[in-house]
Structure formats: structure tokens, C-alpha cells
Amino acid sequence: MRPTSEDDLAALVRSAPGPLRVQGGGTRGPLAEGDLLETGGLSGIVLYEPAALTLVVRAGTPLAEVQAALAAEGQRLPFEPGEMGGLLARPGASTIGGVVATNASGPRRVQAGACRDSLIGVRFVDGRGTVVKNGGRVMKNVTGYDLVKLLAGSHGTLGVLTEVAFKLQPIPPATATLILPDLTPARAVAAMSAALGSPFDVTGAAHLPGTGTLIRLEGLAASIAYRVDRLLVALAPFGQAVVERDPAAAAALWQSVRDGAPFQGREGDVWRISVRPSDGPEVAARLGGEVVMDWGGGLIWALYPAGMDARAQLAGIAGHATRVRGASPDIPAFPPEPAPVAALTAALRAQFDPRGILNAGRG
Structure with missing residues (x-):
């Protein structure tokens, strides 16, 4: 099923006899159960106002199309979403609705926040087949459910997104990435913490095997020059840093971090682990x-032997681990929720999808 309008989508959901697997490009996380419902027919930019840094776009629009339209105006999505198709070995193209449904947020999250922090409005079809709208084209307070925040990261279990609205960010004119080679994970986290705790507005802090520990700065050229010099001094205890100033080369480094490039095409399961840095x-x-x-060490992508439970190795460490690639009948992809959270989740799903037909088995 591939509806081409919101009304068609609502009718399909209302008449669905059983579970629906809601999917944009099919490139994000474990697949759900049920008949396939593709959102790719709901595509296109509805409203783009560069002067107001505002975008409204249909949920099935390819992420690459959105990014190209913004780049042409010197703008971007602040939260730097990645393309997971290569990591998951799936041929589809990521959609902007899939980005929102999984709250996908890349390296710039440490400075700009997550996807949900840039999301200002949503339209969706709930499990009853009712069209719901929340938020708008400007930031504002809401009463009752803040559906904009709820839908981001709901994995399609509360409703099928049809339209999303974002606040945007200008692309800075200059960038530089400091690369500290040969650090252990402990030393890498110490270096990243020092950089993030500095007053120099770091927009990325990552550790990439085979490359080094990366610290990113963005802004005006004069500001970048000053902050690079100061950070080189601050990070001197961690070794001699190399400074990558070429925007294309630096972008390729951060794309590797963002998209899990070191694990693409390799055997094994991939786990996404969120902990204190x-x-x-x-x-x-x-x-x-x-x-x-x-x-800064708070998000860890790990390549692990197929069928093994990474959570069992992390007992006692606060956080959560999700298997984003691989399958095992005995190990759920999503971590079990604490009882109070599970009760709240069940109540929300009963409110928005009383038949339980939307993305059963997803987080």
C-alpha cells in the first residue's frame, strides 16, 4: 500500500484488517510486523521560507531531497541526521518522516539538540484513521499532549506522519576539525569532555576508529582561527592535533561518524548504546x-558478534542499548522499559492506536 494523499492514508488505516508495517525508506532500525504501508507517495515540500528559517515538508520526501533544497539556500537541518541504509544494508532512501519517527540525530546534537528540538509541527493519521495536527510554523507553547515531541521517536507506533515542520539553521561560512590520533577510548572521552566543556562552542566530538578523536568548530572564519588556536593549547596534554580545514574533507569525516561507515559491509550485529559520556x-x-x-562518548555504535546480547555485557551501566542491525528470536531489538515507563507507553498507544495496528513490535 502506497497512498498518495493524506485522505487516502486515513482511509487505508481505518479499513486495515490487521497490523500495518509503516515504512518510509525502510532504512532505520528493526522492521515491524504487518502489511507494508509505504509513505513515499506523500512527498514534496509544502512551504519553505528561507528568510524565516522555516520548512514544511511531506513525510515521505527523501531526506537527500530536503537537504539539497536547504543547501541551495545556504541552510540545513540543525540536528544533522544520517543515512542508515548503508549500515543496515538496505537499498532504500531515507525519508524525512523516518528521521522524525526515530528522532534521528547526528553529531551536532551536542550543540544543536535532537531532531525533536528542531521540530515545530506535525500532521499525522492515528490508529483510528483520524487526521491530527499539532504545532505549527513557529515555536509556541501547547496544552495537553505535546504531540510534536511525542511523535518524534515514537517509531510510528502512535500515528503515521504525513507532514512535518522544522526550524532551520544557516550553514556557517567556515569549519575546522581537530584530529587527535591514537587515543584510547578513555583518553578520547577525556579529550572530548575537555573540548565540550570549553567556551569554544564545539559542534561535534567523536572518536572514529582508524582516524582519531574529532573535535569540530563552525562559524565565522576569524572566530574559527581564534578558537582553533585556543583549543590546540587546551588539548595539548592529549597529543599533537592535526587540523582539517577543508570543508569537503571535514564533512566526509563527520559523515563517517554519522552514518556508521566503519561497520558498513561487515559481518556482525550493530548496537546503538546511549550512556553517560x-x-x-x-x-x-x-x-x-x-x-x-x-x-562526547554518550552515544556508542558497536559491532558485535551475530546473535550475542550486548545488554548482558553492560549490566550495571545506566543507559539503554538497541540492536539496529541483526536479528535474534531470544533478544529483543529494543530494551525492556521500566514498569512506570511501560505503563505510560501503553496508555499513550491505547489513546492513539487502540487497535494496536501501527508498527507492532517497534519501540
Whole structure:
């Protein structure tokens, strides 16, 4: 099923005899159960006002199309979403609705916030087949459910997104990435923490195997020159940093972090682990093997032997781990929720999808 209008989508949901697997490009996370319902027919930019830094776009629009339209005006999505198709070995193209449904947020999250922080409005069809709208084209307070925040990261379990609205960000004129080679995970987290705790407005802090520990600065050229010099002094205890000033080369480094490039085309399961940055080195030590650390050590991508439970190795460490690639009948992809959270989740799903037909089995 591939509806081409919101009304068609609502009718399909109302008449659905059983579970629906809601999917944009099919490139984000574990697949749900049920008959396939594709949103790619709901595509196109509805409203783009560069002067107001505002975008309204249909949920099935390819992410690449959105980014190209914004780049042509010197703007971008602040939260730097990635393309997961290569990591998951799936041929589809990521859609902007899939980005919102998974709250996908890349390296710039440490400075600009997550996807939900830039999301200012949504339209969606709930499990009854009712069209719901929340938010708008400007930031404002809401009463009752803040559906904009609820839908971001709901994995399509509360409704099928049809339209989303964002506040945008200008692309800075200059960028530089400091690269510290050969640091252990513990030293890498210490260096990233020092950079993020500095007054120099770091917009990315990651540890990429085979490359080094990356610290990104963005802004006006004169400001970048000053902040690079100061950070080189501040990070001198961690070794001699190389400074990558070429925008294209730096963008390729951060794309590798964002898209999980080191694990693409390799055997094994991939886990996404969110912890306190200070626990990042312990997570890396317990899992062994190769890890990519982002968000200053707070987000860890780990390549793990197929069928093994990474959560069992992380007992006692606060956080959560999701298997984004791989399958095992005995190990759920999503972590179990604490009882109070599970009760709240069940109540929300009963409110928005009383038949339980939307993306059963997803988070």
C-alpha cells in the first residue's frame, strides 16, 4: 500500500484488517510486523521560507531531497541526521518522516539538540484513521499532549506522519576539525569532555576508529582561527592535533561518524548504546572489538558478534542499548522499559492506536 494523499492514508488505516508495517525508506532500525504501508507517495515540500528559517515538508520526501533544497539556500537541518541504509544494508532512501519517527540525530546534537528540538509541527493519521495536527510554523507553547515531541521517536507506533515542520539553521561560512590520533577510548572521552566543556562552542566530538578523536568548530572564519588556536593549547596534554580545514574533507569525516561507515559491509550485529559520556570507556572495554563514539562518548555504535546480547555485557551501566542491525528470536531489538515507563507507553498507544495496528513490535 502506497497512498498518495493524506485522505487516502486515513482511509487505508481505518479499513486495515490487521497490523500495518509503516515504512518510509525502510532504512532505520528493526522492521515491524504487518502489511507494508509505504509513505513515499506523500512527498514534496509544502512551504519553505528561507528568510524565516522555516520548512514544511511531506513525510515521505527523501531526506537527500530536503537537504539539497536547504543547501541551495545556504541552510540545513540543525540536528544533522544520517543515512542508515548503508549500515543496515538496505537499498532504500531515507525519508524525512523516518528521521522524525526515530528522532534521528547526528553529531551536532551536542550543540544543536535532537531532531525533536528542531521540530515545530506535525500532521499525522492515528490508529483510528483520524487526521491530527499539532504545532505549527513557529515555536509556541501547547496544552495537553505535546504531540510534536511525542511523535518524534515514537517509531510510528502512535500515528503515521504525513507532514512535518522544522526550524532551520544557516550553514556557517567556515569549519575546522581537530584530529587527535591514537587515543584510547578513555583518553578520547577525556579529550572530548575537555573540548565540550570549553567556551569554544564545539559542534561535534567523536572518536572514529582508524582516524582519531574529532573535535569540530563552525562559524565565522576569524572566530574559527581564534578558537582553533585556543583549543590546540587546551588539548595539548592529549597529543599533537592535526587540523582539517577543508570543508569537503571535514564533512566526509563527520559523515563517517554519522552514518556508521566503519561497520558498513561487515559481518556482525550493530548496537546503538546511549550512556553517560563518563561511562563510554567502560562500555567500550566490556564489549571489546571496535566502537565508534559520538556525542562526547554518550552515544556508542558497536559491532558485535551475530546473535550475542550486548545488554548482558553492560549490566550495571545506566543507559539503554538497541540492536539496529541483526536479528535474534531470544533478544529483543529494543530494551525492556521500566514498569512506570511501560505503563505510560501503553496508555499513550491505547489513546492513539487502540487497535494496536501501527508498527507492532517497534519501540
